Amino acid sequence: MRTVALLLNPDKPGARGLMERTRTLLREAGIETVCGETGKDADHGVFPADEVLKAVELAFVFGGDGTLLGMARRLAPLSVPLLGINVGHLGFLTEAEPANIDETVQRVIERDYELETRMMLTASVVHDGEVRAEFHGLNDVGIGKGSFARMVHVDAYVDDVLLDSYSGDGVIVSTPTGSTAYSLSCGGPIVAPHLKVMLITPICPHTLFSRPCVIDDCQQVRFVVHDNYEDVGLTVDGQVGVRLEVGDEVYVRKSVHATTLVKWRGREFFRVLRQKLRGDA
Template sequence: MALLFNPHKTLACSVREEIDELLQAAEISVTHVAVDYDTKILQVEPSVQTVEMAIVLGGDGTLLGVARQLAPHHIPLLGINMGHLGFLTQSDPSQLGPAIERIIKHDYQLQRRMMLEVFVYRQGKEIAKLIALNEAGIGKASFARMATLDVHVDGVYMDTYSGDGVIISTPTGSTAYALSCGGPIVSPQLQVMVITPVCPHTLFSRPCVIDASQTVRVKVRARHKDVALAVDGQDGMMLESGDEIVVRQAPYDTTLVHLPDREFFDVLRSKLHNSAYTSATY
């Protein structure tokens, strides 16, 4: 078992000791790794790629960063919420004991969440490849500028968006940035992508749901250099006019540990109806 914790969250540092005691009492060996957005987990601790499960102590942002690194190794992730929203996590510190007991007894299910591969091409050459669990966002980097983006699906012209940008999200990401921009809530087990314009300068541009097997190509048209690509709100790069971004389903999924009494619509109702939280999970 791997215990990955965000060292910048005081509660995470204290809770990991409690979890360690519970797992050690059940004779389960534990590997501790401090993780941040920039931590190269498998370089710091190569043995993590062989563990049965990784418990992630942090918020949704911590879990997103871990997922992008461990998904290719098919390691189930159990999120314990140390942040604000905790939409992707399965337990809070107050429910820690029962949650860990279920893990010890193998009383849980595994959920597969589709991911995205994002390629950036400049003058016909691939210059970057990124992975996302929530979304790929393409848009202006400054407040006053406007980005113009041509969007094609499977080589067929779909629309041109002039405004703040466009988001291509997974069902998991439908409750993140895309939701704040008017996108639909999508049940996480579906295999689809959602294309959501961000503040489009038109009266008719609307979000669109496409099949996960399709490929989205976005071409940047701008007179300035304040256009950027961001994946999961954490990783990304600056773009130039003429760049093309290709988004498609990744060849692997993120595997999340799911506790039976934590259903998607129950979490949706309790989290998103609470005015103390925002709607984003990035």
């Protein structure tokens, strides 16, 4: 018996009705479903157990890019392919729109899709020689501040060789997937998602020579924090993180986990880029 997961962000208007429509179509085709919720209005008591999710063919994710990022961090260790249904705004990471849900379900029924692996990052925060926090993310890892009044001062090393000492609003390490997110708005390059690289992008650097840098995905980045402001912190995918203290070290490397996305055949990356970021047809 084929089984898929239906994962809902109830904070998004119309998401629940869309999920129920999907559930009905799948059941009519003889495909079983398991359901779960995420978000501030979610009933977290109904989220499927890991043992159940490991057995599903894929997971429909009803929400926006933020919802999909959260599900990527949660489900990557289980190797569950994610099919994003855009019930948000930009929907750059999602693959289908609500208006096309019948066609989307039919493609799943016919297994008319491809699986695309996206690299993730691991960020470890070391304080006084001990790892006090570790995170995995699909898009990016950022060190930054919340105040307009102060600059962040961070040394960046690649494989223990000093790359730069950044002074400004912070610095980002992103995956190719994350190259079209926060890094792009800070002047970083767009990177095709299949490339095996990481990007280091300064945020509003207060120098003339600090520029984005592309490194191999087998390398490791180490940051040393030189500030002790209350609002200096580490964030992962813009959603989770921890406050940083002076002397803290942050290690960023390729994660042992990866996110698997369900993609339609023939849906090219640069065409999607034009449609989402420029509004081209």
